[in-house]
Amino acid sequence: MIIGIPKEIKDHEYRVSLTPDGARTLVGLGHRVLVEPSAGDGSGFPDEEYRKAGAQIARDKAHLFAEAELIVKVKEPLLEECPLFRPQQTLFTYLHLASLPQLTKALLDARVLAIAYETTALADGSLPMLKPMSEIAGRMAVQIGAHYLEGLHGGRGLLLGGVAGVAPAHVVILGAGVVGSAATQIAVGMGARVTVINLDLERLRALDALYRGRIVTLAPNQWAIDQTVLDADLVIGAVLVPGAKAPKLVSRAVVSGMKPGSVIVDVAVDQGGCVETIRPTTHSDPVYKVDGVLHYGVPNMPGIVPRTSTLALTNATLPFIVRLSSEGAERAIRSDPALAKGVNLAYGTVTHRGVAEAHGLRFEPLT
Incomplete structure (x- = not known):
């Protein structure tokens, strides 16, 4: 699978969604990791470290979104990023859509599979990525x-x-x-x-x-x-x-x-x-x-505190990224109840009850 790691553009957001060591793990499993130029600079991970880990540096953000099948971010996309998504693409990030009606609509229109870190829950109810x-x-x-x-x-x-x-x-x-x-x-x-x-x-x-x-x-x-x-x-x-x-x-x-x-x-x-x-x-x-x-x-x-945060976040997300990329997003969701709970939007439908109720939208549970 082609995994895209964009540079975060939220105000003073210096975290990056994957460390070079995380990229090395994914490349070792046969995946292609594309990193936007300078995406890791704010956390102290320059492009050269990603290259040494086997990742590739994309030409720019548009190139990364055009190539990647799985987009892994830290924070929710800003509205200006939403036109870069394409149908059937998978987005894996913190979303917090219940308080973001415009973003919810934009991602629904983009018909992506949007999996939220904050609602991915283990059997005991714990939230490993939150x-x-x-x-x-x-x-x-x-x-x-x-x-x-x-x-x-x-x-x-x-x-x-x-x-x-x-x-x-x-x-x-x-x-x-x-x-x-x-x-x-x-x-x-x-x-x-x-x-x-x-x-x-x-x-x-x-x-x-x-x-x-x-x-x-x-x-x-x-x-x-x-x-x-x-x-x-x-x-x-x-x-x-x-x-x-x-x-x-x-x-x-x-x-x-x-x-x-x-x-x-x-x-x-x-x-x-x-x-x-x-x-x-x-x-x-x-x-x-x-x-x-x-x-x-x-x-x-x-x-x-971007370096501490990036290291801690990758520790939590990497096992799920491995599953999504190695099994494919839809198969991983079917086989992993934790990931299934993380799905907030699926190809134009709202699949999380809290998001649907927050915006008065129709709730359609995953089948």
Whole structure:
């Protein structure tokens, strides 16, 4: 199979979807790997490393899309890339289509087979390709929040962990999945006062046992969420409904009542966000204020640490890329229930219920 590795063009997105070592594995299995020029530069993987691994450097993006049967990306295509797709081509990437109606329509019109990293799920419900980026995003959310709490950057002028005689900042984490757990680890490590709110009580029990009284755990009801957020200095949105829009847990009214200079980092922004006032931002212009509260809504947060992210992502995606390329996409989907769950669009039809419901489109399950 011919596998295409395009250069990411989202704002300040320096990750690449495959390392040279990953390319070497695929070439060794008899596949042809085409890499767009300078696709790996931002992650520290120059073209020469791909050549040494046996990959070929495409003339340009158009050449790569014209040749490749399987397009492997990091982030969802931008609308300007969609005309490059051709019917029956397979796209394998993070998609987050529930919050992207225009992209959903463009990919439906292109009649591609679109498989999303974030909905590819193992039998136990775990999301193997979402997990590494969620771990990174969760850890980074606390670092970024601490940065914007500094007075120099518009925040309340707080040190997250406080000092002797001065209370630490209060970090409220909405969700205790991979993102929330990673955020909790860093927030506790930095000495913050941490409250975690999550629907799954067993997950809260596990965190409570792990941190031995160093965090407060709360079961969610709207009153408890509202009161806890109003007391927060930093709120981290870490809610996930795979493939669907995130529920809105924090209203505009509650945001308006938060302390001036407080910070919201909503990691769920790529699924619409769990804070009513959040909207997607970019690395070039990452924050804005609503009623004196800073909002950070960059959807591709792990792109800030591209080498770590690229290495972690390839570790997770390569086994699935091998299966898709060696068996062919349709056979791989039939034989692998995890990949089947990843299929969001199939040749002009919506095959993921969450995406269909988000846009009022007809849902047609895979047969």
